Amino acid sequence: MPNINEIANSAKDNAEKLGIKKFDIYGSTVDDTSVQVDQGEPKQVKASNRSGVTVRVWNEDNTMGVTSTTDVDPKGLELALKTASEASFFGVKENVPDFSPEATAPIANKPQDKTPQAPVAELIERLLVAEKELLAAHPAIKGVPYNGLSQRDIDRFYLNSDGAVRTESHSLASVYLYSKTEEEGKKPRSAGAFRINHSLNNLDINGCIKETADKTISHLNYEKIKTGKYRVVFSPEAFLSLLGGFSNLFNAQSILDNQSLSTADDLGKEIASPLLSVFDDALHPANVGAESFDGEGTPTRQVSLIENGVLKSFLHSAGTAKRFNTQPTGNASIGAKVSVSPNFYHVFSTANPEEELSLETAENVIFIDDLQALHAGVKALQGSFSLPFDGWLVNKGVRTSIESATVAGDFLEVLKSIIYVEKEPELTPGGVCPKIWVNELSITGE
């Protein structure tokens, strides 16, 4: 891939040739390698070095067009600029996206540079060891059907015709393991875990093996559960999955589009239990994939969404911020219609609960570890959900795996029904969060 200066110069030359005075470009290049193994043998190695850019062009009537391309040589950029220029004549005439006012603001906290990639043979060897240890963890574990160890280098940039230029690079390594059991006369059971870090050497593969084994083994003795209303404890990952499914609550663009459970007037209202606080915090120290600017070049930051149950602010692009008379928050993606999404959730509590709750002492609560099929079971615009889950019935610390069940409810009611936010946070791919206790939800079993 050409470097940032070559792309910038080529874009400027082509823009001038095409009579384009105003444009911006966001792009990235990803160099990654991943391996899979199967029963002691390497299964597939994947490697790619791919790049892509999105160009936006404003014409003399100030309407905007966009084009994405994977071809970033001068000829490819010329075609992209030309296509975007043609599309600009069909762009919106009201609330036209514009450069972020913060695209040239200084960035204080820049993520670390890349770390050297390990040889593929080392990736395979480490994953083979992980598979072997997992298979040895219990006689019932017969396979690790889904597994992968990958490392990735990412370079990102944003530039515009007003002189903004931003670049950053970082490295990531991740592992996932998903094991499956087989026992005579019993249904197969499965569970998995995931870890991520900046480099392979710092990746907690052993922790991933242990978590996968513990979870899988804990599901061996399963029972059906009776349909009814139960007190429910969401694991950090399960709660963040649900929060992510209803992220339109905080999305300023969704609110403007009438596609949200919130309205602009909801700021300052209590929408959740006073026990709950939620930040979107791209720069949280635990966020190993932290990005310092968004698709419009706006610096990322900590945004308070819910504080002690009160809705405090929304996530903004440059365009939504202008319409709400506030500042962009570093959550935008470049596009014809700029979309907004969360970066990294931080869920916590600063309030004092009425009582301390614990899975060691609670009676007959459902501990939901993993929610499934969110793409199908979350009705984000209606606020409702009905989802299969993996979890346990917990009675005074004794866990019994639940064979097959669903949990259903209304997300706004869930937020109000939170009775306890545990203190110990856990890192998940989507953010940092402790276990969350909800007073009562509908569980369908038998």
Place this chain on the structure above:
Amino acid sequence: MLTSTLLLSNQLPTLQYSSTPERFDETWEAPLATLLGLGRAAGADFIELFLERRNYISCLAEDDSITSISPSLSTGAGVRVFRGKADCYVSTNDLSFSGLKAALEKGLSILGLQLPTPKAFIPEINLELLRDYATKRGKDAWLPVCSSIREMGEVLLDGTANLKQKASHVQSRRATYFRDWQEVLIAASDGTFARDIRLTQSVGFNLLCADGVNRASIGERAGNTSDANFLRTWDSQQAAEKIAESAGKMLYADYVESGTYPIIMANHFGGVIFHEACGHLLETTQIERNTTPFADKKGEKIAHESLTAWDEGRSENAFGTIDMDDEGMPAQRTLLIEKGVLKNFLADRTGSARTGHPRTGSGRRQNYTFAAASRMRNTYIDSGEYSIDDLFTSVDKGIYCKKMGGGSVGATGQFNFSVDEAYLIENGKITKPLKGAILIGEAKEIMNKISMCSQDLEIAPGFCGSVSGSIYTTVGQPHIKVDSITVGGR
């Protein structure tokens, strides 16, 4: 001739190829054959090159405005190298000879293979005469015939105007369209050399209705492969009427009472039950991972005798239609289940090699960044012998699942899918609308409970996500009765 049995390894840097840059045609034969020979000389057992060019555009209308037009252009290639049981897949954006060679070299080195010495001969790979499905079927003419940006906008705005007219309590109206034009070229060391163009289009509505307390959101989508005039023939008025009626009924629907029920599932997108509960489990990818209960059941009864199911690539204009798969094999019609007996699995090249099941032209991938895997195409339960009345009169209390949402299947064969539009059946009659239902079950159990199929087979477009990315597929079935299934609700 640019490839020759006399070609030496050290001559590679001096070769000058002049492939047509804007089209995958015969001019690509020489460089690709040379690269395949180079891979074989290095010791690879098999090499495949997949080249792709894509021209995509999407358009969004919200209420009475066009709010997004997003063109996307991409080119890329994937090189797959096999050595013994292991394989390596390397993708790149660089389609030049040197770019493809660099990707091949990376794949070879990952598998521990060395490039041949400078004086080593590069074996000649004799590719077949280009099997050009695009030229044969006049597909090169498709792209210019497709709707212009202006026409896309006009059709979608007509659509949202129709929604405004037909629906009540409207909070937001959306019409979406995309056109995905894809040209592919596949060359492999077994002599495969084939080209195709695919044109996939989809248009649909999303409607959100709210009355202050109740909310209902519902979507409807039409899809097509191979008809450049598709958008012009879309009946947005009829689609708007249909979705407005569904949203109106669901706005005041009660939540479903959870439990175990007999259900009747409508035709069309109802076919997602077979897709999730069985189709995925008949892919050789699942046999390789030991995640299907049907792995050793070929020739055995795995479903109710009323059930016959197909997966095929050639239904005229259907969303999952392909003339050849992404490994260059002509698509075929594959009988999966005949009167309850498992007849065939869906196999790609690797799946076939690793499981022994014959290839079925089912090697598919989202794009050049994915290696092909065994995937469904147009998959449906065949028509049965019953009338729809027969199905309803057999149910005392159950649920009519008229419109399905998405679903998934896990590593243990447990599946789930949501119901967007449902009704209570009492004494064989529909009595009231229901919302919030999700169906869960296990493939092995549910396949024996599909006991009645009516005569009204209809198919519907869908998107399927799996190991080789998101691809266009068709689901389908007639109305079917499932004797009992767990329904999650409140």
